Amino acid sequence: MPVERAVITHAHGDHAHAGSARYLCSREGERVLSTRLGPGATIESVDFGEPVSIGGVRVSLHPAGHILGSAQVRVEHRGEVWVVSGDYKTEPDPTCTPFEPVRCHTFVTESTFGLPIYRWTPQREIFADIAAWWRANRDAGRASILFAYALGKAQRVLAGLLGAECGPIFTHGAVERLNRDYRRGGVPLPATGYAGSEPRGRDWAGSLIVAPPSAAGSSWLRKFAPFSTAFASGWMRIRGARRRRSLDRGFPLSDHVDWPSLLGAIDATGAGRVLVTHGYREPVVRWLLEHGVEAHAVASRWEGEPEGEPAGEEEAHEGTSAGGELETPEIE
Ligand SMILES: [Zn+2]
Ligand SMILES: [Zn+2]
Numbered sequence: 001m002p003v004e005r006a007v008i009t010h011a012h013g014d015h016a017h018a019g020s021a022r023y024l025c026s027r028e029g030e031r032v033l034s035t036r037l038g039p040g041a042t043i044e045s046v047d048f049g050e051p052v053s054i055g056g057v058r059v060s061l062h063p064a065g066h067i068l069g070s071a072q073v074r075v076e077h078r079g080e081v082w083v084v085s086g087d088y089k090t091e092p093d094p095t096c097t098p099f100e101p102v103r104c105h106t107f108v109t110e111s112t113f114g115l116p117i118y119r120w121t122p123q124r125e126i127f128a129d130i131a132a133w134w135r136a137n138r139d140a141g142r143a144s145i146l147f148a149y150a151l152g153k154a155q156r157v158l159a160g161l162l163g164a165e166c167g168p169i170f171t172h173g174a175v176e177r178l179n180r181d182y183r184r185g186g187v188p189l190p191a192t193g194y195a196g197s198e199p200r201g202r203d204w205a206g207s208l209i210v211a212p213p214s215a216a217g218s219s220w221l222r223k224f225a226p227f228s229t230a231f232a233s234g235w236m237r238i239r240g241a242r243r244r245r246s247l248d249r250g251f252p253l254s255d256h257v258d259w260p261s262l263l264g265a266i267d268a269t270g271a272g273r274v275l276v277t278h279g280y281r282e283p284v285v286r287w288l289l290e291h292g293v294e295a296h297a298v299a300s301r302w303e304g305e306p307e308g309e310p311a312g313e314e315e316a317h318e319g320t321s322a323g324g325e326l327e328t329p330e331i332e
Contacts, residue, residue, distance in 0.1 A: 009086025029069015065099030067152030101268035111279035
């Protein structure tokens with residue numbers, strides 16, 4: 001829905017839409033937002049914690065730790081403070097400023113993985129697994145095709161492989177464009193080559209190719225054969241998710257909080273009231289009510305695959321639906 005002034009938590013397609021007159025985002029996120037919205041967008045940016053006044057309300061952005069530039073929005077009016085989380089995670093991530101808990105009266109939290117079954121494996125184990133998978137493929141004379149959302153996850157995976165014996169690394173154009181924004185923002189990434197500028201008939205055995213999930217099953221992949229495929233996503237935690245996509249491997253790596261971190265983050269705000277949106281709302285609301293916190297589920301306009309976006313290129317909140325009542329998945 002186009003508005004006069006859109007305050008942006010981060011540049012993923014389910015949180016930032018083209019068509020508004022003006023945008024406000026964090027300084028750190030300006031470059032990727034501009035890449036996503038296109039050259040016509042009017043974007044203003046502020047440093048984290050720097051207040052601006054919008055219609056008599058004091059608004060400031062605070063790091064959300066989700067992707068480069070991701071922010072929570074703090075809104076203050078006559079001593080009443082609300083914080084809207086956007087997507088967030090508390091796990092360390094060298095590609096963005098770490099999540100910062102912000103004290104507030106009302107906290108509006110996302111709940112993408114808001115079920116007790118979601119508990120992430122320590123990321124260094126995941127990166128070690130990715131490197132081991134690449135090594136096995138190299139030894140077998142295959143290329144390794146790693147699918148990861150083009151904005152955020154791809155760069156986090158690359159940063160996690162910095163210094164590992166893994167590569168040469170090549171990228172799909174959608175990933176390479178954003179790598180450029182991250183590098184210009186000062187984020188250290190390993191060297192990557194754009195797969196599209198390599199000569200025809202090249203031997204790809206032993207290469208790691210990072211591509212958006214939309215490239216899975218496409219004819220673009222053919223030239224890399226023989227290859228093994230894998231997907232880095234929190235959804236790979238769910239039993240059957242890897243097989244449904246016909247992938248050889250799934251690496252459960254998420255840019256969202258898992259269940260314990262979600263509850264910890266809510267607690268750290270000190271909020272007396274919590275509004276839960278964007279994911280598994282009901283289980284989170286129920287848990288909070290049982291523990292004496294006022295909580296409500298709030299429907300969000302954008303859940304599931306964002307319409308009008310190149311399929312799979314966005315960080316899709318798969319597995320969630322606007323209905324809010326969801327089947328409990330089984331864990332792999
Ligand atoms: Zn997101
Ligand atoms: Zn989202």
